[in-house]
Amino acid sequence: MASEGEYESILCVKPDVNVYRIPPRASNRGYRAADWKLDTPDWTGRMRITAKGKVAFIKLEDKVSGELFAQAPVKEYPGIAVETVSDSSRYFVLRIQDDNGRSAFIGVGFGDRGDAFDFNVALQDHFKWVKQENEIKSSQAADSGPKLDLGFKEGQTITLNIGQGKKRDKPRPQSSGGLGLLPPPPGGKIAPPPSSNHNTVQPSGGAQTGCLLELDSSNSNTVVQSNPSSDLWGDFSSSASSVPPSAPRQEPSSGNWVQF
Secondary structure (H helix, E strand, O other), rough: OOOOOOOOOEEEEEEEEEEOOOOOOOOOOOOOHHOOOOOOOEEEEEEEEEEEOOOEEEEEEEOOOOOOEEEEOOOOOOOOOEEEEOOOOOOOEEEEOOOOEEEEEEEEOOHHHHHHHHHHHHHHHHHHHHHHHHHHHHHHHHOOOOOOOOOOOOOOOOOOOOOOOOOOOOOOOOOOOOOOOOOOOOOOOOOOOOOOOOOOOOOOOHHHHOOOOOOOOHOOOOOOOOOOOOOOOOHHHHHHHHOOOOOOOOOOOOOOOOOO
């Protein structure tokens, strides 16, 4: 039933409606209006359909005084509270209830087919709205679950450290041979390498020194100038001529030396 604080709205009003007493249903095939005494209705008045909350009320009232004759609360449509008959679209079966909860089934009919159509549409629109309201409340209930509170509490602070991280040492480049190269001298100049041309002074051959060549005793002290571009041994005649005239002439100390 509707709760007490809700207002009542009017869905449809029909000034002429006929009420019939109907026999019990003989089988499960449904009600038939032909079994009623359609020419002699048991009551005639007006019908007013109201809604209070999700429940619709079909009220049968007196045309002049508005006194309530009977009402049928409808919680769903189609349903047991309102049923159609199998042989006509102008007649319906209502389940009426009194204040004590007692219920009975009566037949109602409209003289005009348009009034029956309006009666049917008014109930369909109301329960279509009820269905939409139920879907909206179901979706809101699904979204109203517990949510994670990420807000700051009173007095709560947060500290951010920006740009204070440790600096990483950059790796030093290594040479392909695995050995480091020395830096250049401060002056920016590199000394030239020593010349490859130099004079070689051959030591004088004495009696105790073995020589590959047996030379004249007069040429024992000979200065040989090496030249990388010439023969490794040089020219003996040119070497002898290069001896200075002041060099003393020595006699051979042994008879093993052969004079040239």
